[in-house]
Amino acid sequence: MELGLKGKAAIVGGSSRGIGKAIALALAQEGCDVAICARGEEALKATAEEIRSQTAARVLPLLCDMSSYDDIQRLVRQTAETFGRIDIVVNNAGGPPLGTFDDFSEEEWQKALDQNFLSAVRTIREALPHLRRQGGRVINITSVAVKQPIDRLILSNAVRLGVVGMAKTLSRELAKDGITVNNVCPGNIATQRLLSIFEARAQREGRSLQEVLEEEQGRTPTGFLGEPADVAALVVFLASEKARYISGATIQVDGASTTAVF
Numbered sequence: 001m002e003l004g005l006k007g008k009a010a011i012v013g014g015s016s017r018g019i020g021k022a023i024a025l026a027l028a029q030e031g032c033d034v035a036i037c038a039r040g041e042e043a044l045k046a047t048a049e050e051i052r053s054q055t056a057a058r059v060l061p062l063l064c065d066m067s068s069y070d071d072i073q074r075l076v077r078q079t080a081e082t083f084g085r086i087d088i089v090v091n092n093a094g095g096p097p098l099g100t101f102d103d104f105s106e107e108e109w110q111k112a113l114d115q116n117f118l119s120a121v122r123t124i125r126e127a128l129p130h131l132r133r134q135g136g137r138v139i140n141i142t143s144v145a146v147k148q149p150i151d152r153l154i155l156s157n158a159v160r161l162g163v164v165g166m167a168k169t170l171s172r173e174l175a176k177d178g179i180t181v182n183n184v185c186p187g188n189i190a191t192q193r194l195l196s197i198f199e200a201r202a203q204r205e206g207r208s209l210q211e212v213l214e215e216e217q218g219r220t221p222t223g224f225l226g227e228p229a230d231v232a233a234l235v236v237f238l239a240s241e242k243a244r245y246i247s248g249a250t251i252q253v254d255g256a257s258t259t260a261v262f
């Protein structure tokens with residue numbers, strides 16, 4: 001299938017590893033130039049080299065903390081200067097810490113808002129003049145928590161619903177500009193973050209990591225956990241010309257784990 005992604009330019013948030021990295025690689029494989037970002041230089045450079053070695057894409061690695069508005073302004077500016085255009089914005093960053101309501105201070109709530117809600121608002125605001133030139137795609141990486149809140153992840157459960165509310169409204173506001181806005185919700189995807197969450201649970205419950213992993217695999221109707229490439233495949237399609245009529249949608253990639261209908 002010709003996806004119409006050749007020559008397009010994309011920004012992918014939080015992309016030195018995990019889901020963001022898989023998305024950047026998949027877009028690059030389809031012919032997009034990609035700006036990738038993270039806070040740590042070493043991993044970012046290594047990822048840029050890896051993507052370059054596997055594709056013909058131009059890869060722009062930029063140090064950026066997605067919870068800083070200054071950094072986001074620089075990220076969007078340098079991407080536009082380097083590639084001359086921005087067509088696709090994938091909003092992604094590390095997830096907030098695990099815990100219950102009693103665990104979190106005012107500062108920790110603010111940090112979650114900055115990293116997982118305002119990062120999307122700010123990146124879209126900065127990129128919008130570029131997207132409006134030719135139309136474009138906004139894809140927010142959230143979590144199945146927006147459909148079925150997850151215990152001990154109150155920050156994620158609360159803050160990500162803000163992204164979904166914003167995206168729904170924005171999809172209607174930006175339709176006339178040829179810009180679609182969608183949310184992708186990973187379920188259990190085998191990344192460093194998921195491993196840390198399972199490790200914390202294994203420790204809390206006095207069990208081995210292997211036991212927790214097997215339990216989660218058994219709980220997933222498909223019988224296996226997802227890979228970052230499973231999320232990237234949906235993102236690439238939503239970013240493509242083929243997805244011009246899909247906007248305002250919130251789609252999970254979770255091996256049928258979510259029991260909610262919508």
Ligand code: NAD
Nearest residue numbers: 014016017018019038065066094095143188189191192193
């Ligand atoms: P990860 O921790 O493996 O990777 C996160 C990436 O973002 C890394 O490259 C990291 O360097 C970068 N990053 C983190 N914070 C950043 C910041 N403030 N600024 C810039 N870069 C930053 O995470 P992942 O598993 O790939 O998850 C990506 C997103 O998807 C997270 O928000 C996570 O909560 C969400 N999610 C993941 C799963 C899963 O099972 N893996 C499930 C649901 C939701």
